[in-house]
Amino acid sequence: MIATRLDLARVRAARRDINPMFLDTPLYECDALGRELGCTVSIKLETANPVRCFKARGTELVAGLLTGQGRTAVVCASAGNLGQALAWSGRRRGLDVTVVATRRAPAAKLDRIRALGAELLLVDGDFETARERAAEVARERGIRLVEDSLDLETCEGAATIGLELAEAGSSADTVLIALGGGAMATGVGYVLKTLAPDVEVICVQPHGAPAMTRSWRERRVVTTDSTDTIADGVAGRFPIPEVLDDLLAVADDAVLVSEASIVAGMRLLLHHAGLVVEPSAALGVAAILEDRERFAGRHVATIICGGNVDLDAYDRWVRG
Template sequence: MLGTRLDLDRIHTARRRIDPVFLDTPMYSCDALGRGLGCAVSVKLETANPVRSFKGRGTELVTSLLAEQGRTAVVCASAGNLGQALAWSGRRRGLDVTVVASRRAPATKLDRIRALGAELEVVDGDFELARERAVDIAQRRGIRLLEDSLDIETCEGAATIGLELAGAPFDTVLIALGGGAMATGVGYALKALAPGTEVICVQPGGAPAMTRSWHERRVVTTESADTIADGVAGRYPIPAVLDDLLAIADDAVLVQESSIIAGMRLLLEHAGLVVEPSAALGVAAVLEDRDRFAGRHVVTVLCGSNVDLDAYHRWVRD
């Protein structure tokens, strides 16, 4: 069907492995938000679960497989949300979880990783340095390294969102783009089950590596990432994930920081939702190109709500 690493049968199997607490998240048409944006808007609320992000779908799949294999430990690098999800899923199955994160990650995310029982190692540097350290730990301890987006379970776990979206009446889905797990997973499921759906990936202009790579059809890296959307601030796209994205996405766009903040404010004012910056990327895309979406019915996946409240208050009040 689609020339990717993903498989629809495995995605259906993944759904049966994932704790139901992460499945069938709320989705509804938000008329007030739609009036503010000039199009019909539905929101898919991936924040309504114990780790407040979509990442639990993938970590449930990974940890269930590790437990079946008799494995006892796992390590990952995380900007925050994956680490929380892995800690939650690993604790349920008696796994020792180590998370490596950047000291720049929001304190609220780091605190929740610790609270969920994971061993947290904080490095000076960005996510890419954390990833290098996680690789080193996995090799030294001989344990499983979970690599977000590269490990197909993270993509196919996220793809279960697409299964839930496939029967709904809309024509465009807006998906936050970072490493690519959610974009490739959700996009794949929709292209398989609702091929007429337009899949648009949205990334901050301050962290554009994957979007530039999609447009140039080759891996493009950046020397730095500068965005409040910490959850999608990678600099080194994974070649296999880019190949999947090229087969799935209809477009990839960049948005400004001011639009991300405006999107967060609109979600608070019109939907009563507190979200982290990455979750507002879809709304930001509509704000920057209203004519493109006028008269259409779009769905935006609200991927996380683990936000530092002090920073959030500064953003939405300014």
């Protein structure tokens, strides 16, 4: 039994509460990408949905729980994707959703949050500043604060991706997971280590936002003073102790990759898979690029976790 905060029965039950459009996402071998990388590559595509990312698996659980409790409002801090997902799930259930984000967040993500009907509060600073402001809003208004990765709903919603990987009968021996706050890494990792313990779980983070990876390596919370990465979706500085404990129980390795490799991964996903992805979604491919020998001849699955990107920035990265 894997000792984490997650529960397999709850993860299985979660599928009944998540809108089916976010479930059973495509999983397929991408031969062209595999030939380029020297290994078999399977893609788990989490972008073909209304919010273009995996986050709604968790926000569907949060919104359903809140409406069941008779609550009418909720607030979260977001780098962009959680805010979109919470706005989508909340609007369908009549919740007033407030999202706190940094002014540095990609304009495309901020525009989508507004378009989905949420109140958007912008702050100067980075994501940690947004987290502090969201907590203040929750106290001032007496409403529920959704904390990504700390709240089990966000982890167990993401864990349903792991169920789909395990139940697909894939021959993948390694799964590469983008690591930010840890909801997806702990959720997917927990299910795989419970149902398919021989599958290697590798988490991937940028060198410019290494806090959770350093914490995993040192087995204690390690914070950083700043972040410097185009992968805004994983750019946190303060790991959550409870999430780190879960990650220590389920991750086999945590690696850091360069910005150049992230951009190269985005290019490969466009050219060989026809996918426009945000930088965080290219972390798995970046990890293979930086250690081809490690993955040579293996079957690797990578989760394409988001496709919300400013097209001007994307064009500069991919064509530059």
